[in-house]
Amino acid sequence: MIQPINLFSVLSSKKITNSNNIQPKFNVNFATKPDSFEKTVPQEKILAPAYVPFLGYAHDEPVRALGNIICPCCGVEMMTQKQMNAVSKDLGNTSAKAISTLKNYEKYMHPVEKECFNLMKDWSKSKPDASLKDLLQENKAPQLEKLQAKQNSILDTVDEISKQLSSTEQEEVKKVTDTTRKFVSSTDKEIKFKRKTFLKDIDDLKSKISNKEIYTQIHKEAEKMPTSQNDVSAFIVKYSERTHQEIGERLVKLSVGTIEHIKPRSEGGRNTVSNYMLECGGCNHERSSIPLGDWVDSHPEMKENTQKYIDEVIKRINAGEMKGFSFYPAAVARTLYEQSDGKIDVKVQGLNVEE
Numbered sequence: 001m002i003q004p005i006n007l008f009s010v011l012s013s014k015k016i017t018n019s020n021n022i023q024p025k026f027n028v029n030f031a032t033k034p035d036s037f038e039k040t041v042p043q044e045k046i047l048a049p050a051y052v053p054f055l056g057y058a059h060d061e062p063v064r065a066l067g068n069i070i071c072p073c074c075g076v077e078m079m080t081q082k083q084m085n086a087v088s089k090d091l092g093n094t095s096a097k098a099i100s101t102l103k104n105y106e107k108y109m110h111p112v113e114k115e116c117f118n119l120m121k122d123w124s125k126s127k128p129d130a131s132l133k134d135l136l137q138e139n140k141a142p143q144l145e146k147l148q149a150k151q152n153s154i155l156d157t158v159d160e161i162s163k164q165l166s167s168t169e170q171e172e173v174k175k176v177t178d179t180t181r182k183f184v185s186s187t188d189k190e191i192k193f194k195r196k197t198f199l200k201d202i203d204d205l206k207s208k209i210s211n212k213e214i215y216t217q218i219h220k221e222a223e224k225m226p227t228s229q230n231d232v233s234a235f236i237v238k239y240s241e242r243t244h245q246e247i248g249e250r251l252v253k254l255s256v257g258t259i260e261h262i263k264p265r266s267e268g269g270r271n272t273v274s275n276y277m278l279e280c281g282g283c284n285h286e287r288s289s290i291p292l293g294d295w296v297d298s299h300p301e302m303k304e305n306t307q308k309y310i311d312e313v314i315k316r317i318n319a320g321e322m323k324g325f326s327f328y329p330a331a332v333a334r335t336l337y338e339q340s341d342g343k344i345d346v347k348v349q350g351l352n353v354e355e
């Protein structure tokens with residue numbers, strides 16, 4: 001639901017300007033327009049999407065309310081926070097109970113989570129009363145072995161690439177890979193491999209390697225280190241140390257729709273509806289503040305999925321949802337186009353609502 005109260009107080013108390021000195025054009029059709037709104041805001045029919053002037057407007061309710069819609073990035077249907085809360089409440093203490101609850105949300109799971117869930121279903125058959133943690137602990141060993149093999153193979157490749165460097169530079173790389181190998185193979189619970197630490201060590205090599213092209217190759221290889229988001233073994237190993245509750249929640253948590261700032265806030269992206277998309281927690285977290293243009297290069301499926309997302313939004317507006325926000329598809333399409341340097345070119349078509 002839209003809660004216009006805060007917006008009105010902002011609008012009526014402040015003079016509205018924006019950095020481009022463009023006269024704000026409002027086309028917002030709130031059901032409960034106070035008198036002051038009419039007086040302070042020029043009413044015009046035409047709207048330039050790039051300049052939707054919601055200054056100081058942090059309301060994300062209309063976008064959040066899209067709820068079960070496909071993620072414009074990965075294309076998986078998203079879950080609502082309300083559904084997530086229902087999962088949290090109903091995981092019980094046994095794998096049998098957790099699985100019967102999670103089955104209702106299986107269609108929202110991402111590929112790795114779905115695969116892990118299928119493994120858990122299998123393992124639970126003979127031990128329905130065991131917790132999810134117990135199941136993961138019991139089946140961890142072969143997964144750990146697989147994970148270590150992948151991690152070591154990446155380290156081997158990094159060493160191989162570094163052979164093109166001078167011997168001093170090669171030594172620097174080897175320091176990192178040798179230390180990392182120790183962490184990867186450690187049986188001591190206190191000495192754990194941390195992907196973040198490894199990548200930071202690789203980052204630190206940047207100033208020590210003169211050949212930038214080779215450094216980039218090393219960096220690219222290092223980034224292949226598996227994560228629990230993209231690798232089943234990494235998921236099982238990591239979450240075998242967590243609680244039953246956490247494991248159950250994690251299977252669907254990253255499928256919950258979150259507000260994505262198309263232009264990241266850290267880059268000056270504004271809190272405006274035209275800068276918002278509902279995006280799954282997984283993609284949102286993974287993209288972080290990577291510029292959209294770069295992100296699309298590594299996630300080309302986004303071109304198709306943003307189109308599906310906008311098509312669905314238009315369908316819903318035509319069906320009477322998102323009242324007062326029929327400008328949203330065009331505004332978001334413009335933001336996507338600008339922020340991706342033209343790589344995402346969504347067509348806005350079929351909108352039957354005029355406001």
Ligand SMILES: [Zn+2]
Nearest residue numbers: 071074280283
């Ligand atoms: Zn996604």
